[in-house]
Amino acid sequence: MKILADQNMPLVEQYFADFGEVTRFDGRTLQSEQLIDVDVLLTRSVTLVNQALLSHADKLQFVGTATIGIDHIDTDLLNQRNISFTSAPGCNAVAVAEYVISSLFALCQENATSLEGKTIGIVGVGNIGSCLREKLAALDVNVLLCDPPKHEAGQLAEHIDIDTLLAKADIVTFHVPLVTTGKHKTLHLLDKVRLASLKSGMTVINASRGDVIDNKALLEVMQNGAQLDLVLDVWENEPTILTELLEYVRYASVHIAGHTLEGKARGTQMLYQKLCVHKGVQANKTLADFLPTPAITQITLQETFSFADLGQLIHAVYDVRRDDGILRRNLATDGFDSLRKKYPIRREFSTVTIAGAKHNKALLSGLGFVVE
Numbered sequence: 001m002k003i004l005a006d007q008n009m010p011l012v013e014q015y016f017a018d019f020g021e022v023t024r025f026d027g028r029t030l031q032s033e034q035l036i037d038v039d040v041l042l043t044r045s046v047t048l049v050n051q052a053l054l055s056h057a058d059k060l061q062f063v064g065t066a067t068i069g070i071d072h073i074d075t076d077l078l079n080q081r082n083i084s085f086t087s088a089p090g091c092n093a094v095a096v097a098e099y100v101i102s103s104l105f106a107l108c109q110e111n112a113t114s115l116e117g118k119t120i121g122i123v124g125v126g127n128i129g130s131c132l133r134e135k136l137a138a139l140d141v142n143v144l145l146c147d148p149p150k151h152e153a154g155q156l157a158e159h160i161d162i163d164t165l166l167a168k169a170d171i172v173t174f175h176v177p178l179v180t181t182g183k184h185k186t187l188h189l190l191d192k193v194r195l196a197s198l199k200s201g202m203t204v205i206n207a208s209r210g211d212v213i214d215n216k217a218l219l220e221v222m223q224n225g226a227q228l229d230l231v232l233d234v235w236e237n238e239p240t241i242l243t244e245l246l247e248y249v250r251y252a253s254v255h256i257a258g259h260t261l262e263g264k265a266r267g268t269q270m271l272y273q274k275l276c277v278h279k280g281v282q283a284n285k286t287l288a289d290f291l292p293t294p295a296i297t298q299i300t301l302q303e304t305f306s307f308a309d310l311g312q313l314i315h316a317v318y319d320v321r322r323d324d325g326i327l328r329r330n331l332a333t334d335g336f337d338s339l340r341k342k343y344p345i346r347r348e349f350s351t352v353t354i355a356g357a358k359h360n361k362a363l364l365s366g367l368g369f370v371v372e
């Protein structure tokens with residue numbers, strides 16, 4: 001069996017070599033001819049899987065994307081051609097939620113404020129939004145939720161519409177898929193009109209897809225003096241982003257919110273498990289077989305540890321400002337995709353055991369740490 005896998009997908013050889021020969025490809029430049037004779041295609045978000053790419057795919061039986069977002073895949077086409085398809089829902093939910101938590105605490109530190117009394121609006125309450133909601137519940141902040149599809153399906157009673165949410169929230173964070181048409185379209189969900197309506201001092205976080213915020217309109221409102229704290233991991237037209245926006249963004253990163261080692265490896269594992277089902281074989285490899293021991297495995301808190309020290313603890317594991325620095329220092333020389341490819345190792349809170357937590361145990365385990 002011939003397996004073609006994106007070069008930025010970790011552990012493919014370890015998981016898939018038993019199925020056949022693994023060849024790697026560059027996700028941005030994959031050509032249709034490379035799919036001749038290929039049985040399995042494993043992609044990331046940067047490869048458009050469409051009619052043009054599949055025009056020479058004579059043997060393709062399985063396509064997997066190690067992402068939750070599937071806006072790069074023509075799923076109707078795969079259906080028509082009877083090609084099995086799978087994504088990796090939830091693989092990076094913890095990673096993105098931790099990116100948001102790290103950003104919130106960095107802003108609190110730098111703005112000399114706290115989350116106390118703040119209201120955070122989550123737009124899109126799926127895998128990531130729900131995971132973030134749980135972490136925010138541990139922090140005891142007010143949360144507002146907006147997810148019309150879930151509300152209509154009877155799965156989210158607390159839903160409020162986006163305009164009410166924007167009017168009430170101090171912080172808004174987007175975790176929606178990119179949907180370009182229809183009743184629940186998310187393309188430019190934050191458009192010119194909504195951007196103009198945002199209260200001064202609001203924080204806007206986007207770790208979903210760049211096109212969810214009209215980037216040109218955002219630049220315009222910022223140039224016209226809007227006072228917003230912007231945290232952007234995703235951009236319109238990646239990898240050619242609107243660099244003029246950068247000077248108005250507090251924390252900017254290269255679409256890496258989901259790129260913990262665990263998040264990426266879980267994506268590969270989920271595709272492996274689905275291919276096992278597809279081929280009718282038993283899955284016998286797990287993440288624990290492959291993930292290295294992290295550099296920091298234990299942190300001991302002293303008696304004096306309080307909520308005020310929480311940011312310091314969170315940032316000891318992951319500080320979003322590291323990623324902001326990487327982008328600002330290297331974007332012009334390295335380019336967006338290259339920075340994504342060489343993204344430094346980042347581990348999840350769950351890889352760290354906290355000793356000495358005493359009365360902060362529920363808070364810390366709610367955030368995702370292992371508490372002794």
Ligand SMILES: NC(=O)c1ccc[n+]([C@@H]2O[C@H](COP(=O)([O-])OP(=O)(O)OC[C@H]3O[C@@H](n4cnc5c(N)ncnc54)[C@H](O)[C@@H]3O)[C@@H](O)[C@H]2O)c1
Pocket residue numbers: 068069070089090092093096123124125126127128129146147148149150175176177178179184185186207208209233234255256257258259
């Ligand atoms: N920056 C990153 O590294 C990164 C990582 C993972 C995912 N993502 C993006 O984040 C998105 C969300 O991820 P997820 O795992 O939570 O996906 P998910 O499918 O589990 O959840 C998405 C939620 O958004 C809701 N939704 C759809 N349209 C909406 C609308 N118009 N308004 C409000 N809610 C709406 C859906 O009902 C669903 O509950 C992905 O589709 C992907 O594009 C980015």
Ligand SMILES: O=C(O)[C@H](O)[C@H](O)COP(=O)(O)O
Pocket residue numbers: 043044045046066067068069070092255258259
């Ligand atoms: O949709 C997703 O899951 C994410 O956006 C994904 O983690 C990032 O994209 P990729 O690394 O596949 O390019």
